[in-house]
Amino acid sequence: MITLRFHSIGDWESYVNMKSELIDLKAQKLILQGMVDDRAKELKQEIDKRERIEHEVAKLERLNIIGQLAAGLGHEVRNPMTTIRGFLQMLQNKTDLLTYKSYFDLMIEELDRTNSIITGFLSLAKNKPTEFKRQSLNKLLDNLFPLLLADAYNQGKKCVFEPGDLADLDIDTNEITQLVLNLARNGLEAMPLNGCLTINTYMEGECIVLRVSDEGTGIDAENLLKLGTPFFTTKESGTGLGLPMCFSIADRHNAAIEVKSDPDGTTFLVRFPQPMEMNIS
Ligand SMILES: Nc1ncnc2c1ncn2[C@@H]1O[C@H](COP(=O)(O)OP(=O)(O)O)[C@@H](O)[C@H]1O
Ligand SMILES: [Mg+2]
Structure with a gap:
């Protein structure tokens, strides 16, 4: 047990003052801690928001690059593919090649799939003017x-x-x-x-x-x-x-x-x- 002894009224007063300052300081500390917590929460939200925006921007940049590539390549690749598809279709119907019909079907199907990928690519190209x-x-x-x-x-x-x-x-x-x-x-x-x-x-x-x-x-x-x-x-x-x-x-x-x-x-x-x-x- 701690016993405090005061030699004068002055000592006692300064002790009380010190005590009340200490209580004030504790209250201030609590308020500050609350403010720090609030700020930390806000910062976390800001960081999350920023990450989301960065994610969106990166996505748009990727789209842009893909679009540019698409514009250059798409048309060039499509023309020879149309020729190949035409010949495959012609050969598919030849009687002496009928045993290979399933191969021809598969080749044409795959070409069509490739074509649909290119269609997708071309639609991503930004140089195509939008007609509102x-x-x-x-x-x-x-x-x-x-x-x-x-x-x-x-x-x-x-x-x-x-x-x-x-x-x-x-x-x-x-x-x-x-x-x-x-x-x-x-x-x-x-x-x-x-x-x-x-x-x-x-x-x-x-x-x-x-x-x-x-x-x-x-x-x-x-x-x-x-x-x-x-x-x-x-x-x-x-x-x-x-x-x-x-x-x-x-x-x-x-x-x-x-x-x-x-x-x-x-x-x-x-x-x-x-x-x-x-x-x-
Ligand atoms: N309505 C939906 N329900 C469930 N999954 C979906 C839906 N829309 C898109 N997805 C998912 O997103 C992926 C990408 O879709 P998309 O770009 O249209 O390409 P694809 O349809 O060729 O896979 C799909 O493979 C699928 O996993
Ligand atoms: Mg789809």
């Missing part, structure tokens, strides 16, 4: 819907389109058609028999939203991060170019793509900014 035209996204989807229905039907699956009330958009018909086809085909491929793919459109604040939602098995967290990376595919005969194409098209339309996925399905949301109103003079 103010139009109704719903009308574009209406025109495309029979094709999607046929795709779904052939795979024993369903597809519905629920258009919402929308303002018109400045979009490139071919590019947005390609984007919808890529998202819808991925959705269909991810679903078991009888699964239903839902495409709908709606307004969300100032944005026009295109939603493509499937009842597939979802995408795990690790693969979610890889979406949009050229050649990333989990399919045996996939090209891994469908989504990079979508991201590149969305980018040219100033649209943002959000992906939500769980084991019951995956939803792609494409948010287009509403076009600026034309000046009325």
